[in-house]
């Protein structure tokens with residue numbers, strides 16, 4: 001933070017300076033620099049491969065679904081909570097949506113494993129996906145906020161339950177016939193050269209950033225994460241706010257489920273097992289504190305890209321696969337360590 | 350302050366680039382081959398990679414190996430995409446999903462790589478040079494034959510497999526069940542599901558023994574089920590009494606085989622799969638044509654054949 | 670003592686299981702005064718304040734605001750009647766700025782359409798906050814840095830400023846200087862006087878008798894869950910206060 005903002009002691013102007021906005025947005029400014037360094041190194045070493053427009057757009061596509069999940073996770077972690085269920089709620093919602101769309105669609109589409117479902121059917125499927133996601137979020141929120149069970153336990157429970165239900169509903173078989181239009185237009189289509197999935201993720205990030213940093217909803221999210229009892233005494237309906245935040249995370253998991261169907265042209269029941277940890281580490285890399293009360297969406301965007309870029313660069317360079325795992329682990333520990341240093345510096349005043 | 354940080358960044362970046370550029374040679378055009386495994390840290394795939402590396406060296410191919418964290422499409426696709434960006438002359442992939450991998454692998458082919466699959470395959474093979482696979486259904490049949498022989502033609506038999514959805518496992522299960530019907534003295538108790546979870550497999554076996562004390566044989570369609578299954582037998586003090594036939598020959602399975610906890614192993618030969626993959630790549634790059642499917646060997650390792658078990662053990666212990 | 674008390678409690682009883690924290694306690698505070706509430710540990714001060722600020726409910730007894738019986742069902746109800754509390758454990762959000770903390774739960778929204786979407790008016794909140802702080806003589810480095818970076822005294826000042834901003838009648842403070850050093854304590858006491866001079870009555874719980882004599886206009890003494898004395902600070906000594914707290918020997922003034 002101190003890297004990019006002017007000294008708060010001497011700064012008494014009444015407007016947001018660009019530096020302040022940047023500084024706040026970058027939370028952990030160094031992680032942004034790390035990302036730039038990584039990109040610069042890979043691009044310099046393999047300019048025609050890493051820096052190709054093809055590769056950059058696949059990088060963005062590969063980050064898109066995880067980003068939508070990580071944004072929900074950011075809100076939850078800012079409330080000092082945690083959501084381990086994001087990946088399996090994604091799976092559940094995609095199964096619910098895909099089954100619905102399959103039941104509503106007529107004949108097979110022109111390419112392998114697709115149906116000719118109309119946009120109307122896709123809209124219904126999307127509602128089902130987002131709705132079921134929000135419903136799981138509601139359950140999480142009720143158990144965390146009203147039954148006062150620790151979020152770690154609640155979402156560990158719903159992590160298993162939602163995946164289990166997805167397997168029960170489908171008998172473990174992925175729903176493989178999905179709407180051709182969804183796959184073509186959303187999954188692999190693009191608008192003005194920008195992949196649709198990336199556009200959706202960007203739109204979600206912008207709306208979420210505005211909601212988090214500029215609205216009462218966002219302020220109260222920070223407040224309950226910073227001091228829940230204080231917020232309660234200040235008249236904030238803490239439990240309702242908590243509930244809303246978990247529902248938001250659930251709904252975003254549902255949306256990510258639709259994006260996942262569009263991208264993979266199938267549900268992916270066997271996948272997404274690591275999404276919870278991937279999103280948590282992205283959020284933490286982005287400067288959001290696991291203790292709550294601190295965080296930004298821009299930070300999370302950067303945090304999502306770090307592992308995606310690392311993996312991509314390492315594969316292109318032909319570095320043995322385990323090094324990517326090792327590097328990611330090291331970067332994550334570094335991130336938390338720097339967060340602690342900043343915290344301690346702050347407490348010293 | 351911001352500017353200073355940036356300058357530092359670029360200096361650091363530039364020096365790293367120089368370092369890295371000095372240490373990695375440029376890849377030879379037309380010989381760059383990528384192998385994308387199903388998952389990191391699996392002895393089976395490591396053995397496959399070993400076979401491929403040795404063979405690639407012999408054939409003068411430049412092989413790089415990559416693998417996802419999980420055996421799942423969402424984990425593997427970013428790896429495939431990066432390989433596509435790398436732009437190899439040929440790529441051999443263990444597809445982790447029959448459908449989700451179609452698009453990224455088609456993209457890989459469209460951008461000029463010759464694409465082969467090994468161990469697993471995908472639903473649309475129009476752009477695939479060849480799929481190097483074992484006949485899993487045949488493997489299942491061999492398991493049923495071995496089971497019948499072990500039990501002397503009569504007894505109750507159950508199967509531990511993965512939930513439906515994995516083509517290879519499904520085929521093994523199907524072959525086993527169909528072949529078993531031929532043996533009228535055998536009562537088939539049906540399948541039980543576990544997903545790569547030995548703990549679950551152990552519970553399945555112990556509860557099956559409570560429900561069917563006359564249980565005579567268990568077939569597991571993979572190594573995780575086998576490792577859990579024999580643990581369950583040991584717990585129930587039924588080791589050896591209940592005959593265990595297991596697919597694969599992972600290190601733990603080979604040890605159990607030598608101890609008598611597993612009677613018969615149905616082994617694939619991942620090293621050979623890797624070698625065949627590289628030979629196929631070579632042939633394609635040299636302009637040759639391949640059959641759509643290349644079958645590799647399945648071995649039945651019977652009681653007492655310890656040397657054979659050693660020979661087929663899945664081990665990824667080659668030089669990097 | 671003349672006039673109607675701003676807030677008056679009569680015969681308040683509060684039991685926690687077998688423990689009777691308040692056994693028919695009376696209490697009164699008059700408009701625009703600083704009233705110290707003193708008593709030994711466990712005398713029931715915190716319990717009484719919690720009841721009078723709507724955070725707890727009595728088992729029996731009557732509460733009158735400006736002579737009229739009221740039901741303080743929640744801190745929110747009390748706040749609507751102009752009564753606020755500065756808690757012993759700070760109720761600030763440490764990661765938020767002082768300005769955001771002043772408006773915690775009462776965020777100012779932007780005018781018009783954006784406001785109806787829930788957009789907050791940070792600029793106005795910050796400007797008003799700066800005004801509030803300077804009016805009460807609170808000097809902060811910046812209204813923008815996180816409250817956690819402030820000193821204990823500054824944090825207490827933010828909490829008191831917040832209470833003064835939302836209560837126009839009465840503020841309860843439960844040992845507001847307990848954790849502070851000498852200089853910071855002095856600043857907070859000055860702030861309390863500033864608040865009183867704005868016309869807001871203050872009820873101050875304190876164990877520091879010299880401090881009570883310095884800052885308060887009047888003292889109410891609680892002992893074993895009952896009021897045992899009311900006396901003006903003018904002309905009282907520390908010994909008198911201590912005697913009242915420990916033995917309740919001071920002759921009660923006639924009820925007003």
Ligand SMILES: Nc1ncnc2c1ncn2[C@@H]1O[C@H](COP(=O)(O)OP(=O)(O)O)[C@@H](O)[C@H]1O
Pocket residue numbers: 685688689690708709710711712713714715716717
């Ligand atoms: N929530 C509670 N549960 C049980 N006992 C309580 C509770 N709050 C206060 N008490 C008891 O009531 C008595 C008065 O407490 P308190 O009001 O905190 O006194 P003071 O603030 O004067 O020290 C004490 O004996 C205390 O133990």
Ligand SMILES: [Mg+2]
Pocket residue numbers: 714715
């Ligand atoms: Mg007390």
